[in-house]
Amino acid sequence: MSSSRASLYVLLLTVIVSTVSELQMKTVTPDRGTTLNISTTQVKGCKVCTVAGGSRKCTTSLLLKDNKRVQVEFDCSRPQDVFSVEVVQNIECTTKSCSSHIIQAESGSLPLLDFARRFTWNLKASALKAFKIDFTSVGLRQINASERCPDRHSYTIHALQSSGDVAVGTYCRTGPISSAQILNRGSFAVEVPAGQKLQNGQFHVSVGEEIKSLAKITLTLPKGTSSAELLSPNYPGSFPDDDVMEWYFQVPDKQKATVELLNLTQPLCRKKDTEVVYQSRGGPSSGLRLTDTQPQREGNFTLTLRNCEMDRSRAGSPGLSLNLRVSTSSQVSCKVDVSKMEGLSLHIEKRRSASDCELRVNSASRERITVTSNSELTFQDCLPEDLQVTATRVIECRQLKDCSKTPVRLSVPLLPPCLPAPLSSVTWTLRPPEHSTVELTSPAGNLKQCLPGQRCNDSFIIKMTEDDGTTVGRFCPHGVIQKVQIHTNVSVSVSGTLGGKAPPVLYARMKGEITERYIFSVSPKRDAPALLASPGWPEGMKSYSTVSWIVTVPQKMEARLMFANLSQPKCGNRHTNIRVQRVGRLEEDYSRREDEMPEEEITVSESFYLNMSNCMPERGEFSVITKITLQKSINRLLTIILSVVASLLVIFIIVLVVVCVVIRKKKKKLSHQVSIYNPNGTSFLPGQNGFPETREDNDEHEYASIEDTLVYTHLLRKGKEIGVYGDFDTYQPFTGRMDSQKPLVSKDSIADDRQASKQPFAISSQQAPPLPIRPLSHDQQLVDNVIYQAEGQSEEERSPSLGPRLEPEGGN
Numbered sequence: 120m121s122s123s124r125a126s127l128y129v130l131l132l133t134v135i136v137s138t139v140s141e142l143q144m145k146t147v148t149p150d151r152g153t154t155l156n157i158s159t160t161q162v163k164g165c166k167v168c169t170v171a172g173g174s175r176k177c178t179t180s181l182l183l184k185d186n187k188r189v190q191v192e193f194d195c196s197r198p199q200d201v202f203s204v205e206v207v208q209n210i211e212c213t214t215k216s217c218s219s220h221i222i223q224a225e226s227g228s229l230p231l232l233d234f235a236r237r238f239t240w241n242l243k244a245s246a247l248k249a250f251k252i253d254f255t256s257v258g259l260r261q262i263n264a265s266e267r268c269p270d271r272h273s274y275t276i277h278a279l280q281s282s283g284d285v286a287v288g289t290y291c292r293t294g295p296i297s298s299a300q301i302l303n304r305g306s307f308a309v310e311v312p313a314g315q316k317l318q319n320g321q322f323h324v325s326v327g328e329e330i331k332s333l334a335k336i337t338l339t340l341p342k343g344t345s346s347a348e349l350l351s352p353n354y355p356g357s358f359p360d361d362d363v364m365e366w367y368f369q370v371p372d373k374q375k376a377t378v379e380l381l382n383l384t385q386p387l388c389r390k391k392d393t394e395v396v397y398q399s400r401g402g403p404s405s406g407l408r409l410t411d412t413q414p415q416r417e418g419n420f421t422l423t424l425r426n427c428e429m430d431r432s433r434a435g436s437p438g439l440s441l442n443l444r445v446s447t448s449s450q451v452s453c454k455v456d457v458s459k460m461e462g463l464s465l466h467i468e469k470r471r472s473a474s475d476c477e478l479r480v481n482s483a484s485r486e487r488i489t490v491t492s493n494s495e496l497t498f499q500d501c502l503p504e505d506l507q508v509t510a511t512r513v514i515e516c517r518q519l520k521d522c523s524k525t526p527v528r529l530s531v532p533l534l535p536p537c538l539p540a541p542l543s544s545v546t547w548t549l550r551p552p553e554h555s556t557v558e559l560t561s562p563a564g565n566l567k568q569c570l571p572g573q574r575c576n577d578s579f580i581i582k583m584t585e586d587d588g589t590t591v592g593r594f595c596p597h598g599v600i601q602k603v604q605i606h607t608n609v610s611v612s613v614s615g616t617l618g619g620k621a622p623p624v625l626y627a628r629m630k631g632e633i634t635e636r637y638i639f640s641v642s643p644k645r646d647a648p649a650l651l652a653s654p655g656w657p658e659g660m661k662s663y664s665t666v667s668w669i670v671t672v673p674q675k676m677e678a679r680l681m682f683a684n685l686s687q688p689k690c691g692n693r694h695t696n697i698r699v700q701r702v703g704r705l706e707e708d709y710s711r712r713e714d715e716m717p718e719e720e721i722t723v724s725e726s727f728y729l730n731m732s733n734c735m736p737e738r739g740e741f742s743v744i745t746k747i748t749l750q751k752s753i754n755r756l757l758t759i760i761l762s763v764v765a766s767l768l769v770i771f772i773i774v775l776v777v778v779c780v781v782i783r784k785k786k787k788k789l790s791h792q793v794s795i796y797n798p799n800g801t802s803f804l805p806g807q808n809g810f811p812e813t814r815e816d817n818d819e820h821e822y823a824s825i826e827d828t829l830v831y832t833h834l835l836r837k838g839k840e841i842g843v844y845g846d847f848d849t850y851q852p853f854t855g856r857m858d859s860q861k862p863l864v865s866k867d868s869i870a871d872d873r874q875a876s877k878q879p880f881a882i883s884s885q886q887a888p889p890l891p892i893r894p895l896s897h898d899q900q901l902v903d904n905v906i907y908q909a910e911g912q913s914e915e916e917r918s919p920s921l922g923p924r925l926e927p928e929g930g931n
Contacts, residue, residue, distance in 0.1 A: 155183040165195035221322040239308040249300040249327030260294025269578040279304040300327040332363040344539035357438020378413040381442040388427035396423040453537035460532040465490040476501035506540035515550040528623040544614040567598020579615030604638040635665040659740025668729040677752040687713040691737035
């Protein structure tokens with residue numbers, strides 16, 4: 120198989136990506152000789168499925184090989200957050216050659232680009248032989264396994280021994296390591312984060328030497344002052360028991376190399392001793408204890424680390440681990456052309472006054488050098504740790520019209536490689552005109568604040584400070600802050616791994632005045648909460664200072680706000696305030712002072728402003744971290760309507776139950792069958808027709824108000840019935856004006872009064888009781904009601920009127 124066809128990365132993948140009910144579907148065809156492993160560490164949750172012949176099989180991992188075309192589905196919307204992908208290729212070496220080389224390349228149609236990927240080459244040589252990987256084209260440098268490379272491509276080398284797998288080291292591009300040899304069997308891998316394409320490249324694989332160590336690493340030290348750091352295998356864990364590791368150093372002519380053993384951890388030995396052995400090519404070897412002072416070496420040499428047979432019987436017994444530093448030094452001349460540094464000034468100074476490092480500019484010795492024009496610099500016996508190199512620039516604008524049109528590029532300069540130390544920081548001081556604002560944006564994407572729970576793993580940090588040293592915040596790429604506006608002079612410092620970046624770190628613009636001291640424009644992401652700290656965090660905001668966050672909430676989403684790490688002062692003047700107000704609304708959704716209890720959580724359904732202001736603290740500080748989480752919005756109006764309908768339904772059911780119970784009790788009370796004698800020949804049964812009601816039994820004689828004449832008529836009738844009164848004249852209604860409301864009259868009382876007006880009645884004790892009075896028809900009742908209307912009254916006087924409104928107590 121040719122090297123290009125054997126490439127692990129050109130997978131010849133055919134992509135069919137679709138979303139059906141939140142399923143992501145991909146059709147994958149691995150290249151011949153490669154294996155694709157999709158796996159996750161989560162036991163529950165998203166699964167990967169294969170579809171073949173109409174059947175569907177789902178597991179937490181999937182292994183694809185043998186050039187078979189397989190349709191793959193994921194049963195969750197974002198499988199790249201759960202799964203990782205490993206692509207594996209095997210390379211075998213005979214006694215003369217190897218089957219292929221390591222080729223880094225991947226197709227532009229790779230369907231798994233949005234997944235975190237690991238490309239692994241398993242290599243095997245014949246017995247007692249090693250395979251060799253050549254890194255001369257790029258060079259590698261070793262890092263701690265917990266660190267990250269600037270280009271986010273991390274390389275690892277493993278050696279497979281009879282005792283198990285040994286991590287030789289983790290590496291980044293650009294360094295002095297030119298090759299690595301692994302005895303018999305091992306692996307080489309590169310890890311690429313999700314969303315980043317694998318860099319193209321090739322590493323030559325060949326048959327190595329007959330070595331007696333698990334691995335041999337070759338370093339080519341550059342001419343001039345340099346320093347290389349190496350770590351023992353399995354660092355920070357223990358180097359393998361009773362094993363050997365080699366490093367071979369190629370030192371430039373007329374230069375010496377100094378070796379230092381740092382962070383040394385010694386094991387408890389049962390047999391043999393730990394030692395470091397030095398040997399120059401063709402010369403004798405010399406061994407030293409790890410605690411001895413290591414020598415300076417001139418010319419190429421091999422350094423061998425030997426471990427003893429460790430005593431592991433004691434609990435907590437440490438193993439062998441160390442950090443190996445090799446430095447070269449000499450007099451180095453370096454010409455610096457500041458015209459290529461975009462107006463920056465270069466500052467070089469000694470970190471340690473006791474070091475042997477000597478600085479000269481134009482043949483004059485200096486402890487500190489500031490380069491503002493083209494200069495010839497000389498460094499004698501200077502190591503990288505002896506020097507600090509920084510760059511600064513002041514950007515000032517006096518008239519807003521002169522500087523508001525074109526943004527200023529804040530770019531890290533590319534320094535000449537002859538400098539013995541790298542650039543540690545770049546600082547731009549921005550001084551806008553009076554009544555104007557500095558606006559900062561990142562061309563590489565949004566910024567995020569470096570906070571607990573939101574760490575910056577990038578190679579550089581951006582720090583913004585005011586002239587008096589007050590920190591606005593520390594930021595790095597890949598966040599939610601679109602721009603920062605500051606209504607004062609501000610210094611922007613970039614520190615970290617600064618190797619000369621082509622794109623600018625930030626753009627700076629001068630704009631009109633803003634109402635707050637700081638304004639942050641924020642666009643939260645749907646898949647992760649955003650943390651926003653008040654300016655100056657963890658210290659408090661400046662007295663009387665204000666800050667606003669303009670937060671954009673996508674449609675059909677709402678934001679949940681939580682105020683964590685809230686620290687409130689005791690105010691000597693004014694109050695602190697936290698306000699939330701939706702964009703385009705006049706009313707506030709939330710407002711709290713320092714003397715009020717804050718809510719634990721707020722939900723805002725639209726884009727909003729988050730405003731904070733500080734008082735003049737008498738004691739304590741005002742600082743807060745706001746956590747913003749997006750979630751799908753809820754139709755609150757529909758929820759309210761449904762709640763009201765449900766409440767009314769419950770009330771109706773309760774009323775219905777009460778009415779049913781009352782009716783049932785009433786029926787039980789009237790359920791006794793009792794016949795009643797009637798001299799007129801009619802029997803009444805309660806269960807059939809009901810009792811004829813007398814005036815005492817029914818409620819027709821109950822009135823809202825009663826006229827005196829009606830009261831007297833009633834008493835006369837009752838007295839006549841019991842024989843107290845004799846005949847009496849008929850009732851004559853009162854025809855004068857009545858101030859009170861007309862009484863309500865029942866139909867039975869009307870009938871009784873009409874009968875009384877026609878003839879007076881006198882009932883003897885022998886007479887039968889009178890027949891019950893039949894109810895009048897509706898029309899007749901309306902006619903009879905006329906007798907109770909006072910003569911001469913108008914219709915308006917007869918109608919009741921509303922009384923005056925009640926005034927509250929104490930009212931006017």
